[in-house]
Amino acid sequence: MAANASTPCPICANIHANLVLATRQSIPTLQNVTLNNLEEAVNFSTGTLNMVRCGNCSFVWNAAFDQSKISYDDGYNNDVTYSGYYVEHLENMADRIINSVPESDPIHYVEVGCGEADFLRLVVERAKGRCVSAIGFDPSFTGDKNLPEGVVIHKTFFGQDQIKLVPEATNIICSRHTIEHVPDVHSFVSALAIPMTTKERTLFIETPDANWILENTAFQDFFYEHCSIYTPASMVRVLAEYGLDAKTTPVYDGQYMWTEAKLSQSKDLSDTVIEQDTALAYIEKSTAMLDEWNTFIQQRSQQRPVAIWGAASKGVTFALLQPKADNNNAGIACAIDLNKAKQNCFLPISGIPVVSPKTAHEMGVGTVIIMNPNYKAEIETMAASMGWSPDFVTLND
16 A cells, blocks of 8 residues: 655655555554553544555655654653563663673763663663763653762753753763654754764664564564664665764564664765565464454354453553453453553553453453564463463564
């Protein structure tokens, strides 16, 4: 399906051979929110999803995104540190950053989009005294006063006006899971690139990989907050436009892309031939998969309650596309999450209740659909320790 020609690619301005991957109406504008009552949840702010893939550079974006609908405030909660698997991933990424600086040199660290500064703290901790300064930028930071020595958090977005706050001694700039939330690609990337004035500085970016989403038919990974989803080709291209040499590697079992960039003397914007076969296959397969999951949930829930595991973005999206349990218990009965701040709350729009594993066990849940396959082993181990043995399935089995 061709995209509307009036929506040029935000990276390369291409309007030819673009594909609409997914279109959804009335989806929540935020997924990672804690909603304490059902009425607030079902009446949450909504927007339109129109995910388009560029036929030239392969970038994927929401052509219907409206920035005015987004507000990252104190109610935003994206804490995933309850998972041992994810904590190990965080530690590995922190070590990559630390090891990029020669052992004889101190680390001066800047993080753009630091959230509650969990990863920033981890870098400081694992650097074992080598990180002598650390600065974070994030409007949703709640102002914890118990920050490590040498750490400063600016409760603001990072743009041209904040560049002056980057210390001259900085040798690491990092931005994890922020760039996908930013619709103005060039403004944000230029803000990241301008401080890259010496070859001693390295820019690290972690973000979802659009190729993984398409190759795995991960329809649950398209949601409103993620208005800009990069492929390795589109990431390298946009950084090159601002004088940075970049290389990408897959991390987090391929779901994420880790980018390392340094100042370059050249500016290679040569076009890459972008194959559309994967995107076309995704469009066909995603529709069939949604129908299959609908049938599966309806059949299973006639026997025992069905739950999803994961009340973050993947779970919120999946819940919207599948039936909620009715009076006959046909549909999704609840969402399970280890984040205690989300338990006893409700998913936006669908209104599905969020519960603990213990509560789901007590409800008699017999089938659990795991939103992220990376967590399957630790979830099964946890359930076994509780004496609970539901049928576990994952979206990408």
